[in-house]
Structure formats: C-alpha cells, structure tokens
Amino acid sequence: MQPEIYFRYLSRKNPDARSLELYSAAIAHHQLEFSKKENRLHKLSQRFPFLIPFIDAGLALTQPLSPYRKNIYIILCILETQPQYFPLLSSSMNEKSKQTFLSFFFHGIRAAFTGVFGVILVKLA
Amino acid sequence: MSEVHPYIVVGSGCTGAMAAQTLVEAGVNVLMLDAGNTDDTYEKLIPEKDFTSIRQTEEAQSDYLLGKKFESISWANIGSGSQLTPPRKYMVKEVEKFLEIASQTFFPVESLAYGGLGNGWGLGSCVFTDKELEAAGLDASKMKAAYQTVANRIGISGAQDDITAYTTAHLSNIMPPAPVDSNQEQLRTNYNRKKQWFAQNNFFLGRTALALITKDKDHRKAYQPKDLDFYSDKDQSAYRPWITVNELKKKSNFSYKGGIIVKQFKQLENGDVEIITWNKAKNEEEIFRTQKLVLAPGVLGTARIVLRSFPEENQTLPLLCNPYAYFPCINVSQLGKTFERNTSGFAQLSLFHDNNMQGDDIAMASLYSYKSLMLFRIIKEAPVNFRDGISLMNFLMPAFVIMGLFHPEKSGGRKSLSLRKDTTKISGDSLQAEYLLSGLEKQKITDRNSLFKKAMSKLGAYPVKMIDPGMGSSIHYSGVLPFEKQEKPFSLSPDGKLHGTKNIFVADGSGFRFLPAKGLTLSLMANAHNVAQNALKQN
Ligand SMILES: Cc1cc2nc3c(=O)[nH]c(=O)nc-3n(C[C@H](O)[C@H](O)[C@H](O)COP(=O)(O)OP(=O)(O)OC[C@H]3O[C@@H](n4cnc5c(N)ncnc54)[C@H](O)[C@@H]3O)c2cc1C
Numbered sequence: 008m009q010p011e012i013y014f015r016y017l018s019r020k021n022p023d024a025r026s027l028e029l030y031s032a033a034i035a036h037h038q039l040e041f042s043k044k045e046n047r048l049h050k051l052s053q054r055f056p057f058l059i060p061f062i063d064a065g066l067a068l069t070q071p072l073s074p075y076r077k078n079i080y081i082i083l084c085i086l087e088t089q090p091q092y093f094p095l096l097s098s099s100m101n102e103k104s105k106q107t108f109l110s111f112f113f114h115g116i117r118a119a120f121t122g123v124f125g126v127i128l129v130k131l132a
Numbered sequence: 133m134s135e136v137h138p139y140i141v142v143g144s145g146c147t148g149a150m151a152a153q154t155l156v157e158a159g160v161n162v163l164m165l166d167a168g169n170t171d172d173t174y175e176k177l178i179p180e181k182d183f184t185s186i187r188q189t190e191e192a193q194s195d196y197l198l199g200k201k202f203e204s205i206s207w208a209n210i211g212s213g214s215q216l217t218p219p220r221k222y223m224v225k226e227v228e229k230f231l232e233i234a235s236q237t238f239f240p241v242e243s244l245a246y247g248g249l250g251n252g253w254g255l256g257s258c259v260f261t262d263k264e265l266e267a268a269g270l271d272a273s274k275m276k277a278a279y280q281t282v283a284n285r286i287g288i289s290g291a292q293d294d295i296t297a298y299t300t301a302h303l304s305n306i307m308p309p310a311p312v313d314s315n316q317e318q319l320r321t322n323y324n325r326k327k328q329w330f331a332q333n334n335f336f337l338g339r340t341a342l343a344l345i346t347k348d349k350d351h352r353k354a355y356q357p358k359d360l361d362f363y364s365d366k367d368q369s370a371y372r373p374w375i376t377v378n379e380l381k382k383k384s385n386f387s388y389k390g391g392i393i394v395k396q397f398k399q400l401e402n403g404d405v406e407i408i409t410w411n412k413a414k415n416e417e418e419i420f421r422t423q424k425l426v427l428a429p430g431v432l433g434t435a436r437i438v439l440r441s442f443p444e445e446n447q448t449l450p451l452l453c454n455p456y457a458y459f460p461c462i463n464v465s466q467l468g469k470t471f472e473r474n475t476s477g478f479a480q481l482s483l484f485h486d487n488n489m490q491g492d493d494i495a496m497a498s499l500y501s502y503k504s505l506m507l508f509r510i511i512k513e514a515p516v517n518f519r520d521g522i523s524l525m526n527f528l529m530p531a532f533v534i535m536g537l538f539h540p541e542k543s544g545g546r547k548s549l550s551l552r553k554d555t556t557k558i559s560g561d562s563l564q565a566e567y568l569l570s571g572l573e574k575q576k577i578t579d580r581n582s583l584f585k586k587a588m589s590k591l592g593a594y595p596v597k598m599i600d601p602g603m604g605s606s607i608h609y610s611g612v613l614p615f616e617k618q619e620k621p622f623s624l625s626p627d628g629k630l631h632g633t634k635n636i637f638v639a640d641g642s643g644f645r646f647l648p649a650k651g652l653t654l655s656l657m658a659n660a661h662n663v664a665q666n667a668l669k670q671n
Binding site for chain 2: 016017025029032033036037060061063064067068071072076077079080081083084085087088089090093095096097098099100101102104106107108110111114115117118119121122125
C-alpha cells in the first residue's frame with residue numbers, strides 16, 4: 008500500500024517520515040484486507056487522485072466501514088496527533104483561525120455533491 | 133494453615149477504598165485483596181502541559197492520544213467506552229479473561245484495576261432524596277451522616293442553585309465549582325431566561341456536583357482546567373480511589389495484596405471465612421482466612437463470587453442498571469466559534485426532571501462539551517468524505533453539547549444473572565446476563581427522551597441524534613442481592629450482611645433495590661462506610 012496519496016488528500020502535503028513510520032506501525036496493528044473492488048478503487052485513486060474524495064464520500068454513504076475508508080481514517084488519526092498538522096486539523100482549537108458560516112456551507116454542499124457522485128462512482132467501479 | 137486476618141476487604145474501587153478507610157480508622161487490622169492492575173505505560177509519558185500546548189508542540193503525543201498499539205483507533209461507534217483513552221484503558225485490562233460474561237442483551241463495563249472503575253469515573257456526585265433512599269432500601273438518617281463523612285474525605289465541588297436539592301442537598305464543606313465554559317454558560321443564560329417554562333415542566337438546570345477539589349486538600353492540588361481530564365491525574369484534584377488506598381498503605385494496620393482474583397468463599401464452623409483466590413503471578417490457587425470478609429469487587433463481581441460460593445442453589449439473581457443514551461446536540465449560538473483554551477472535560481451542567489415533584493421519579497442528564505476526545509472519535513459518525521468532514525466538524529465541535537441521559541431503574545422486565553459452568557474459562561464458569569425492559573418501561577423511556585430533547589431545544593442546544601450504546605453502558609449496576617429485612621437467601625440485611633452468613637458483608641451496590649437516575653457512586657461510598665461500621669459493631 009502506498010499511503011502518500013491519501014496523506015496528500017487529507018493534508019495537501021507530502022507526508023513526513025515520522026507520519027509514515029506511524030502509519031506503518033498502525034497498519035501492523037490494524038491489518039486491513041482490501042476486497043477486489045477496494046483494490047480496484049485503490050488503483051483508481053493512484054491513477055486519478057482527484058477521485059479520492061468521491062470514492063471516500065461514496066463509501067461513507069454505502070459502506071462506511073470499508074477497509075478503503077479505514078485506511079484513510081488511520082491516516083487522519085495520525086495527522087491529528089502530529090503538531091505540524093494542528094492548524095489544519097484542529098482549526099476549532101486555534102484561537103487565531105476564523106471559521107465562517109460561508110465555509111461551512113461550502114464544505115457542506117461540496118460534501119453532499121461529492122457524496123452523490125461518489126455513490127455512482129463506487130457502484131460503477 | 134494461613135494466618136487469620138481480622139478483616140479482609142476485597143477490591144480497591146470506590147466502595148472497597150471507603151470501607152477499608154473506615155475500618156482502618158477504627159484501628160482494626162485490614163488486608164485488602166485486589167486484582168490490582170495498574171497503568172505502567174502512559175501516566176509518565178504525559179507532559180506537565182495543557183492539552184492545547186501538547187497538541188501544538190509534542191512530537192510524541194500519538195503515543196498517549198492514540199496509544200502505543202493504536203488502541204484508540206476503533207471502528208466502533210462512539211459509545212460508553214469512548215472516554216477510555218489509552219491512559220485509562222488499563223481499567224478494563226484482563227476483564228475478558230477473568231470476568232467472563234455471556235449475554236446478547238447486556239454489555240457491562242467492569243474493572244480489575246487498582247482503584248477499579250473509579251480510575252475513569254466522571255466524578256458526578258449526587259445524594260439520593262429521602263424517597264430514593266427508602267426505595268433503595270437504605271436508612272435515610274444513617275446515609276445522610278455517611279454522605280457527609282464521604283464528602284469530607286473525597287472533596288466535592290458544586291454550586292447552590294436550582295439543582296442543589298438533587299445533588300449536594302444538606303451537605304456542608306462543598307467547594308466552589310470549577311469555571312464553566314462559554315458553550316455551557318450560554319445554556320445557563322437561556323435557562324434563566326426561560327425559567328418559567330422549565331419550572332412548569334418540572335425541569336431544573338444547575339452546576340454538576342463533582343468529586344473534584346477546587347481548593348487544595350491535604351497533598352491534593354486544586355483543579356486547574358487543562359483539558360486533560362480523560363488522560364491524566366497528576367494533580368490528584370479528581371477523586372480516584374487509589375488516592376485513599378495509597379494513604380492507607382502508610383498505616384501499620386493496613387496491608388494490600390494485588391494480583392489476586394477472588395473466586396469464592398467458604399464459611400468455616402468457627403465463624404471464620406476462607407477465601408479461595410487465584411494468584412495471577414504464581415498462576416496457582418491461594419487461600420486466605422479472615423474473621424470478617426467485606427466484599428467490594430463491584431456488583432457483578434460480587435454476584436459471581438456469591439453464586440460460586442453457593443453452587444448447589446443454582447440461583448438466578450435480579451439485576452438493576454440505569455437505562456442510558458447519549459444525545460449529541462448543537463448549541464447554535466456557538467457555531468463557528470473557536471474553543472477557549474483550558475476548559476473541562478467533566479460534566480459542567482446537569483438537567484433534572486422531577487416527574488411529579490415528589491422526589492421519587494427523577495431523571496438526570498449530564499451535559500458535556502466535546503473537545504479533548506478529539507475530532508477522530510466523532511468524524512466517523514458523519515456520512516461524508518473525511519476531507520470535508522474535517523472542516524465541517526471543526527465548525528461544529530465548539531457547539532457540541534453531549535447530553536448523557538440516565539433513567540431511573542426499578543425491578544421489572546426480564547433482568548437477571550446466573551452462573552453457568554464453562555470449563556474453557558479460567559474461572560471455570562461464565563456469568564449469564566439477560567436484560568430486557570418491559571414494554572411499559574420502554575415506553576416511559578421513549579416519552580422521557582422526548583421531554584429531554586424538547587428541554588434541550590429550549591436551552592438552544594438542538595439534539596441531532598440519539599446514540600444508544602446498549603444496556604449496561606450506564607456503568608451503574610445494583611440490586612443483585614437486594615436488601616431484605618427478613619432472613620432470605622441471596623439477599624443482604626439492611627446493614628450489609630449477607631443473609632445466611634455470620635461474617636460476610638457486602639459493601640458495594642449489590643443491595644440497592646432501586647437505582648435513581650443519578651451518579652450513584654457517592655451513595656455507594658456512603659453505604660460502604662456504613663457497612664464497614666456495621667461490620668465493626670458485630671463483634
Ligand atoms: C467512564 C465512567 C464514568 C463514570 N461516571 C460516573 C459518574 O460521573 N458518577 C457516578 O456516580 N458514577 C460514575 N461511574 C460509575 C462508577 O465508576 C462506579 O459506580 C464505581 O466506581 C463502582 O465502584 P465499586 O467499588 O463498586 O466497583 P469497581 O470500581 O468495579 O471496583 C472493583 C474493585 O474490585 C476489584 N475486583 C473485581 N473483581 C475482583 C476479584 N474477583 N478478585 C479481586 N479483586 C476484584 C477490582 O480490581 C477493583 O479494584 C462511571 C464509570 C465509568 C467507567
């Protein structure tokens with residue numbers, strides 16, 4: 008498994024060595040078995056990383072506990088516990104950050120659309 | 133034959149610690165037998181900083197926030213075990229191995245830790261009303277005195293407000309409450325504004341009374357909110373039973389033996405009691421003898437030990453457990469705000485519903501802000517992709533109010549425990565539990581849930597969903613050996629003695645015949661103190 012694309016998906020940055028090390032250790036404890044379909048989705052994600060949010064969203068609605076999503080979830084857990092990602096993942100704890108209704112609605116609407124297309128994509132894959 | 137100990141207390145949880153302290157203070161010799169698991173990994177890793185500083189600066193934070201074995205990464209829905217962060221997980225270590233339970237309907241949390249479940253309890257402390265005490269089978273005047281003794285020992289903070297009658301009532305020496313955050317302050321403002329509606333509907337809101345000291349007490353330091361309440365107890369401001377047991381260990385008439393699993397007891401002809409145990413380190417049976425045995429291994433633990441000790445009876449025991457559910461709510465006035473820095477993970481406000489204003493049918497909700505349990509625990513509940521989920525949750529989190537709602541519990545429905553032989557288990561048996569509410573009970577719970585949802589909306593915090601973590605998740609258990617004035621097998625006399633025995637006392641909640649929908653532990657501790665006093669008297 009090459010996790011870099013999923014790190015980039017969540018953080019828009021290449022992962023640092025420590026995060027990758029933690030990822031390997033976490034995967035050793037939480038082994039994930041990808042089904043044939045999930046392997047296809049993973050390959051698709053590697054070729055076309057812009058599809059990851061759609062696949063993630065489609066699975067969130069149809070199969071939230073799929074190993075594909077669990078893999079991204081593990082990465083999210085790791086990012087949330089790394090100080091360099093604090094501003095990104097914990098903006099609600101960052102006194103300097105401003106969270107606007109506008110951005111909330113933007114993300115809400117985007118999440119809904121991504122979900123609709125994602126469900127179709129996951130069904131077709 | 134081994135030495136005969138004057139008193140043996142089993143268990144170092146809230147009830148064992150209180151019973152032992154009463155006995156030790158009376159000057160008798162006490163041996164405490166305990167499974168005694170401890171945290172050898174995490175407490176020392178957590179730096180002396182507040183949660184935000186840790187998050188912003190500490191490279192190694194994943195070690196204790198996720199766990200060295202990434203044990204916090206779980207696919208299960210957020211439920212009753214969610215507060216058990218890696219530094220608290222030792223509380224439930226070895227439970228599956230030694231405290232086998234088989235059930236499709238009842239999913240309790242038990243502990244084999246030094247300090248028991250008290251290592252992670254939420255500190256919510258309430259006295260029972262006179263009617264509740266009577267229904268539980270407890271003597272109101274003795275309990276009132278015992279509440280004060282326990283409050284003086286452990287330290288309680290709270291406020292004089294609309295819920296004082298349900299929380300600290302007549303207690304004196306109550307310390308001022310810890311500060312309230314702006315999320316919950318807003319609810320309080322809304323409550324004061326709409327007080328008439330709340331009073332008309334028999335709802336009352338106020339500060340949760342907590343076993344948390346806000347002034348220095350002996351060697352314990354006054355609480356400074358750092359958002360580390362689910363991770364660390366370095367300042368000892370939160371009452372944990374090991375604080376008491378650590379102090380007792382300094383006394384010459386107290387000794388402690390950990391690593392011991394008590395299996396059963398046998399009454400000897402001369403009145404002494406033989407205790408058959410499993411020594412975990414030696415991996416062999418070990419027998420202790422005492423003149424008086426005080427059992428405090430937790431209600432389900434007591435059920436196992438007593439059932440094993442009278443196997444010929446093939447008995448089924450009754451069981452009580454408060455029905456419980458969580459309701460994440462959104463406090464709209466806080467949407468998009470950023471968190472204040474040092475706040476508290478404990479319940480800050482409690483909402484009581486006194487159904488007929490008679491004090492005998494009360495339900496209670498504890499209100500929590502959601503911060504230090506982190507984004508990753510809740511994001512998986514949202515049916516969206518994780519990237520948008522991060523932004524959405526950061527917007528919502530400062531506005532979350534988690535309502536934990538407890539319902540009172542009387543006997544009814546099908547709720548029972550029995551012991552079945554199982555040679556595949558180390559103990560040779562497993563506890564079978566059945567917990568099914570009657571249709572009437574279910575209806576009452578549903579109706580009351582609706583009332584609470586309405587009350588929360590009036591406070592400006594709108595419930596988004598109900599999470600039912602399953603029966604047993606309230607972690608409030610009792611009633612397996614109900615108090616009975618008449619001599620009756622598998623019951624306790626009102627002074628805590630196991631009927632049919634001479635020198636066996638039960639100091640945990642096994643006798644309570646009714647479970648008010650409140651934090652029960654203050655009452656468990658007060659009863660444990662009374663039981664220990666009764667054990668001293670009956671010489
Ligand atoms: C997350 C959480 C939050 C909670 N919040 C609240 C709250 O806010 N308010 C409230 O009132 N209550 C709360 N509770 C419940 C409270 O923790 C319990 O009611 C209380 O701790 C029970 O104490 P106990 O002494 O009866 O039993 P336990 O705490 O279970 O202690 C049992 C002791 O016996 C030992 N033991 C068990 N079996 C054996 C055996 N066979 N041999 C030897 N030793 C044995 C264990 O090691 C332990 O020391 C909470 C619990 C949890 C887990």
